[in-house]
Amino acid sequence: MPVTDTTIDTENLTMTLVAEFAAPVSRVWQAFTTPEQLNRFFGPPTWPATFTEFDLRPGGKAQYHMTGPKGETSAGAWEFIEVTEGQSFTVLDMFTDDTGNPQTELPQMRVTYAFEPNGKGTRFTNVTHFESHEALEQIVAMGGVEGSKLAFNQLDAVLQDLREFAEGKGTTLELLSETYARITRLINGPRHLVWRAYTEPELQRRWALGPDGWEMTVCEIDLTVGGKQRTEWAPVGDTEGEGFGFEGENLLIEPESRLVSTERMIGTEGPTNVNDLHLFEEDGATLVTLVVEYESEEVRDTILATGMVDGMEQSYARLERVMGGF
Structure with missing residues (x-):
């Protein structure tokens, strides 16, 4: 740094x-x-x-x-x-x-x-x-x-062109502090489409799936401040694993620029994370930046150890493949 x-x-x-x-x-x-x-x-x-x-x-x-x-x-x-x-x-x-x-x-x-x-x-x-x-x-x-x-x-990220800064690096993780992590990914597509991909249920179902072999069975988004979000996934075919999901509510909405929401696993009392999503476009590419606030360092490390970042990379790669059909 x-x-x-x-x-x-x-x-x-x-x-x-x-x-x-x-x-x-x-x-x-x-x-x-x-x-x-x-x-x-x-x-x-x-x-x-x-x-x-x-x-x-x-x-x-x-x-x-x-x-x-x-x-x-x-x-x-x-x-x-x-x-x-x-x-x-x-x-x-x-x-x-x-x-x-x-x-x-x-x-x-x-x-x-x-x-x-x-x-x-x-x-x-x-x-x-x-x-x-x-x-x-x-x-x-x-x-x-x-x-x-x-x-x-x-x-x-400001001093370099976006493509020079992030293209080809995939999904990257930075630990900002004991409770904050930043995840970035360059998406080859305009910001308004990336925003739609995050905020329209029918589009999110097409890409936010993590590894192959999973489907999104529930995607509910009330795109208002205080509005609720709920997403659930289930394995398909021979894929091993149990279904899971997350729920939360929107804290801040700046259309096509910033979306802040809480997130917690369905069926549990916590922990609750805060996801702060930022989108910035330059030359037809969009830098996705997600800053996550965790309740503790232990919670942060436990969640990241699940392979979350690898799953996000597979989702973002899928988003680039399907975006042309939005």
Whole structure:
């Protein structure tokens, strides 16, 4: 992952994050100064950012909000203090309310984003300056360090073309933390068809089957916030195994872009996972990103050990084969 070091200096009241990117400074600078690209990585995986204003000049401002898996939002703003084109910028970073006014009960921070060539690509240094020990401790307690690492570690997918980044890699798994896992797969097809494949029962029955020898006997989807989902599978012919299924409800729906839902095995009291599905299209291909929150590390490891990722790869490969008939 790109982030190589994080340091908290309680004497000088700073938090420093260093990352290395295999791309030229001009490309990384573009990613950090283009709202559409910031939206793809600025914010932890389950709290993506949306920049609604971006005026890159001293005295200019940027406004953004992050949206959590249940639709909750957290808003912020940057006031640009210094800008050295192509090299660095410094902002006053603040939490705001929904109307853009600073929340005075939360810290304001001076943050520098610096970019320099390192011979292989770009060395990125992010330094946050705090006004007090209390402010530093508050941001650390809010998950500021881990959240920044998770956010910047997503940048590789932005710096490369989607096909260059993911084509031919199949379904990949990343363990983000003790309770979070990220699964990605490039689908050779447009986003609107992938969205339909996930949200229309008659289409999901055609591809979301895992290994050969299984059929989906039940697929019920109420595509509303709070709406229920239920899917069940059964073996076919000589396939060994017992039928099983999952149920849950939708927490957040952003059509053709994001779908967050709970999931638990039918007939049990838990555990309940939260599945956060993101779709991004470029050049006729769609990057499917599924971030799963598990109740514990033990639950995560137990579920992944079932061969879930291999089964998903077989389903995604099937989706590419049948998508032309949608």
